Structures are given as structure tokens and as C-alpha cells.
Amino acid sequence: MIGIFDSGTGGLSVFREIFRLLPEERYIYYSDNANCPYGEKTKEFITDRARAISSFLIGQGADIIVVACNTATAAAISSLRAEFPICFIGMEPAVKPAAQKTRTGVVGVLATAGTLKASKYIDTREKWAQDVKIVEHIGQGFVELVENGILEGPEAETIVEKSIRPLIEAGADTIVLGCTHYPFLAETIRKTAGCPVELIDSAPAVAKHLLEVMQEKGLIHMDGFSMTLHSSGDSTTLERIYNNLIQTI
Ligand code: DGL
Numbered sequence: 001m002i003g004i005f006d007s008g009t010g011g012l013s014v015f016r017e018i019f020r021l022l023p024e025e026r027y028i029y030y031s032d033n034a035n036c037p038y039g040e041k042t043k044e045f046i047t048d049r050a051r052a053i054s055s056f057l058i059g060q061g062a063d064i065i066v067v068a069c070n071t072a073t074a075a076a077i078s079s080l081r082a083e084f085p086i087c088f089i090g091m092e093p094a095v096k097p098a099a100q101k102t103r104t105g106v107v108g109v110l111a112t113a114g115t116l117k118a119s120k121y122i123d124t125r126e127k128w129a130q131d132v133k134i135v136e137h138i139g140q141g142f143v144e145l146v147e148n149g150i151l152e153g154p155e156a157e158t159i160v161e162k163s164i165r166p167l168i169e170a171g172a173d174t175i176v177l178g179c180t181h182y183p184f185l186a187e188t189i190r191k192t193a194g195c196p197v198e199l200i201d202s203a204p205a206v207a208k209h210l211l212e213v214m215q216e217k218g219l220i221h222m223d224g225f226s227m228t229l230h231s232s233g234d235s236t237t238l239e240r241i242y243n244n245l246i247q248t249i
Contacts, residue, residue, distance in 0.1 A: 001025070001026040001027065001028055001060070001061045001062050001063060001221075002018065002022070002025055002026070002027050002028070002062065002063075002064055002065075002066065002210075003027075003028050003029075003030070003054070003057030003058070003060070003062030003064070003065040003066070004018070004027065004028070004029045004030070004065070004066045004068045005029070005030040005031070005032065005050075005053045005054070005057065005065070005066075005067065005068060005069070005072075006030075006031060006032070006068045006069040006072070006180055006181075007031075007032050007033070007035065007036040007037055007038040007069055007071065007072065007143070008031050008032065008033040008036040008037070008143065008146070008147050008181065008238075009031055009033070009146055009147060009181065009184070009237055009238050009241050010068070010069065010143070010146060010179060010180035010181030010182075010184070011029065011031070011066075011068030011069060011180050012029070012068075012184075012238075012241055012242055012245055013068075013180050013181070013182075013183040013184060013201070013203055014066060014068035014091065014180055014203045014206060014207070015027065015029060015068065015245075016203070016245055016249060017203040017204045017206070017207035018066065018206075018207040018210060019225075019246075019249055020207065020249065021207050021208065021210075021211045022207075022210075022211060022214070022220070023225055024222040024223070024224060024225055025220070025221060025222065025223075025225065026061075026221070026223060026224070026225070026226045026227075027225075027226065027227045027228070028057055028060050028061070028062055028227075028228045028230070029227065029228070029229050029230065029238075029242075030053050030056065030057060030230045030231070030232075031229070031230070031231040031232070031233075031235070031238050032049055032053060032231075032232050033147060033231050033232060033233040033234070033235075033237075033238065034231075034232035034233035035049055035232060036143065036147055036233075037112065037143040037144070037147075038069065038071040038072060038075075038112065038114060039071055039112030039113050039114050039115075039138070039143065039179075040112075040113055040114065041114065043075040043076075043114075046071065046072050046075040046076055046114070047075055047076040047079050049072075050067065050072050050075070050076035050077075050079070050080055051076070051079065051080065051083060054080055054083075054084055054088075055084075056230075058084060058086060060228070062086070063086055063219055064086055064087045064088075064089070064210070064213070064214060064217075064219050065080075065084075065086060065087075065088050065089070066088075066089045066090075066206070066210060067080070067088055067089070067090045067091065068091060068180050069091060069179075069180055070091045070092065070093060070111060070112065070115045070121075070178050070179050070180065071111075071112045071114040071115050071179070073090035073091045073092065073120070074114060074115050074118030074120045074121060075114060075118070077090040087213060087217065087219075089206060089209060089210050089213065090206075091180060091202055091203075091206060092120065092121070092124060092202060093109055093111055093115065093121055093124070093176045093177075093178030093202065094176050094177075094178075094200045094201070094202040094205065095107070095109065095121075095124050095125055095128050095129050095134070095176060096124070096127075096128040096129075097200055097205075098129075098174045098175075098176045098198075098200045099128050099129045099131070099132045101174050101198055101200070102132055102172075102173055102174040102198075103173055104171045104172070104173045105131075105132050105133060105171075106132065106133045106135060106170055106171040106172045106173065106174075107129065107132050107133070107134050107135070107172060107174050107175070107176065108135050108136075108137065108164075108167030108168075108170070108172035108174070108175040108176065108197075109125075109134055109135070109136045109137070109175075109176045109178050110136075110137055110138075110139045110142075110163060110164075110167070110175060110176065110177060110178055110179065110182055111136070111138070111139070111176075111178030111179050112138060112139070112143070112178075112179050113138050115178055115179065116136050116138065116178075121178075133170075133171075135166070135167050135170040135172055137163050137166055137167055138163065139160075139163050139179060139181075139182055139185075140159070140162060140163050141159040141162075141163075142159070142160065142163070142179070142181060142182055142185055143179065143181045145159060145160075145185065146181040146184045146185065146237075146241075147181075147237055148237065149236075149237040149240055149241065151184050151185060151187075151188065152187060152188050156185065156188045157188055157191065157192050160185055160188045160189055160192050161192040164189055164192050164193050165192075168193050168194065168195065168197070172197070173196070173197060173198060174197065174198040174200060175189070175193075175197050175198070175199050175200065176200045176202075177189075177199055177200065177201045177202075178202075180203070182201075183199075183201045183203065184241070186199055186201075227242070227246075229242060
């Protein structure tokens, strides 16, 4: 069974890509929405939560876990790999493909404060983005919009526009969605950008990597699709977004 967790609903954008490749697996999803957002929380706090959630998922039968959260990956994945005997797959902002795609030579990176200051992200940026200009911005208020199920409309546009504008003004034609909540706001991001932008989401690459690891380790069971949703807080938005998503995949 594939375990997936995030600070909230965002990890469902990763599940969507995984499900396309592995539609016959059993899934368990944990949204830590009682503690969401993770973006400004300490590494210690996030690591404690990631350990408790992983332990719960393994207890429920997960034999591989996707940390479907850039912030939790940056903070905790090495501790999780050291502590638990199963395989963990993490997220990372897709700076490399963005640096290869940009025509203006300017790449915008939208992520949480926790991801942008993590050494994992800084190392990736140093490695892959030497020949392009990187402009970073926190998607201020984006996670809260998604957690409240507000993905489009005037309120979403006003909030999203404030973080997109500086990237567009700096000349970015390619924007990395460095938080798993942000793909749910993709249409609003495109609309508020006011010009064509390429949005880069790392979820399809992560799903492909997961498939390869599961093939290699003999973890593909194909015993029929099922999904169990768990959350530490109210589950209304999680269930609504999940139900919409599963009907439209
Ligand atoms: N969805 C998460 C991420 O990818 C965390 C967002 C948050 O809780 O701040 O970074």
C-alpha cells in the first residue's frame, strides 16, 4: 500500500499523477491540516510530525511513503530514511527543467519559506541554475486558499496576483511550483500572470520515479484501487477536492 502525506490537501496534486501511472494500487493519504501550514514552522516541529505520521501510515500497512510536501521533504526526509526501514520518495522544486525551458533566461520559483531556505533547495539551485536568473517568492496565502477550497474567483485572484506580479515583472516566463498545494491554483496563476507562462510541477517526475522504485523493489501489488483519507483536522475540503479529482482524472 502506498502511503502519502502532506501538511494538508496539497499532496493530492501528487497523488493525481501517481494514480495515472498506478491505478490498481491501494493508497492511504494523511493530511496534517490541524498543523497546516508547515511553511513557517521549525525543522524540529516538521520532523516530529513527519515521524509520527510515517509511523501511523506504516502501522496501517504502507510499504512505501511519498512525502508529498516540499517543505517536509526538505526538513525531514533524511531523518525518516534513517529511522524507518521502508523507502521514502520526496519532492523537490523542479529547478532543472525550468532552467532548461526558459527563453527569457528568468525562472520564477514559488515555494514556502521553509523550502526556499533549506540547503536541499539551495544546493539544487546552485547546481542547475547557474546560467539563468532565479527570482524567488513565497506563495503568500496560497496554502490557506487551497485549504479553504478557494481555487478560483476574485478572492483567489487578488491573493495570487500579489506573489505572481513580482515574478512577471522580473521577466520570468517559466515558474516552478515548489509547493504541492500550488498546482490546484494553476488556472488562477495563469490568469493573474496576464501573459503566457510555463508552470513547472515536479509531481509527474516524482510519480515516474516512484513507479521505477516500486518496480525495482517488487512493491507493485495491483490488488485493486482503494483510497483511505485521514486528517488531523476537519476533513471537508480534503474530501471535496479528492472527490472532484478522482472523477476528473
Ligand atoms: N504542500 C506543502 C509543500 O509542498 C506545504 C505547504 C505548507 O504547509 O506550508 O511545501
